[in-house]
Amino acid sequence: MDQNKIPQATAKRLPLYYRFLNSLNHQGKKRVSSKELSDAVKVDSATIRRDFSYFGALGKKGYGYNVEYLLGFFRKTLDQDELTEVALIGVGNLGTAFLHYNFLKNNNTKIVMAFDADPEKPGTDIDGIPIYHIDDLEEKMGDVRVAILTVPSGEAQGITNRLADYGIEGILNFTPARITVPSGVRVHHIDLAIELQALVYFLKHYPLDG
Numbered sequence: 001m002d003q004n005k006i007p008q009a010t011a012k013r014l015p016l017y018y019r020f021l022n023s024l025n026h027q028g029k030k031r032v033s034s035k036e037l038s039d040a041v042k043v044d045s046a047t048i049r050r051d052f053s054y055f056g057a058l059g060k061k062g063y064g065y066n067v068e069y070l071l072g073f074f075r076k077t078l079d080q081d082e083l084t085e086v087a088l089i090g091v092g093n094l095g096t097a098f099l100h101y102n103f104l105k106n107n108n109t110k111i112v113m114a115f116d117a118d119p120e121k122p123g124t125d126i127d128g129i130p131i132y133h134i135d136d137l138e139e140k141m142g143d144v145r146v147a148i149l150t151v152p153s154g155e156a157q158g159i160t161n162r163l164a165d166y167g168i169e170g171i172l173n174f175t176p177a178r179i180t181v182p183s184g185v186r187v188h189h190i191d192l193a194i195e196l197q198a199l200v201y202f203l204k205h206y207p208l209d210g
């Protein structure tokens, strides 16, 4: 399948679909209707049907979509086989939690370095991931092209400008700040409120046995 043929808006929804379908798969569900999907990922079912038609997945009336087929397709499309190195900026509470978290368990992404402005932190490491001073950002980044931002909101834009000048390609922004980037840089903003909403949906509609 030619990935370039998937519209950008559709591609952006892929991780949403992927995560939901993965949970269904873990629950042993073989199929899902576009209505169920729509309720879970908060995308209207007409859009879902159009998105899925790009993947060659045509839902059958009264049957829905085959979960395994879709997952197989998404795994390939989301490049789950390639390892991407990531830098984390801001080793506070949230940043520290991410450094302790082994992303490799679920994903092929790995945080390989972290930066902080606090003079106490550089020179130390967390679970083997070195922490450098933010002043050394450009010197240490090497080939890393993806960054996670967990700095205070007021610092987000300044750091973003430096990352953009360095040639960053993607930023996962966990700060509440809306950041501005040059056109070549992709920013994804994580809204923890939406994630929590999804969890509550699962608790309500897919209670665990026992």
Ligand code: ATP
Residues within 6 Å of the ligand: 089, 090, 091, 092, 093, 094, 095, 115, 116, 117, 118, 134, 150, 151, 152, 155, 159
């Ligand atoms: P959080 O839970 O959001 O991580 P926190 O209370 O642990 O909050 P914050 O004040 O949000 O800490 O700061 C997060 C981290 O970002 C801290 O470790 C702080 O030293 C670091 N930091 C602050 N300014 C900068 C900066 N300009 N560059 C890099 N790191 C910074």
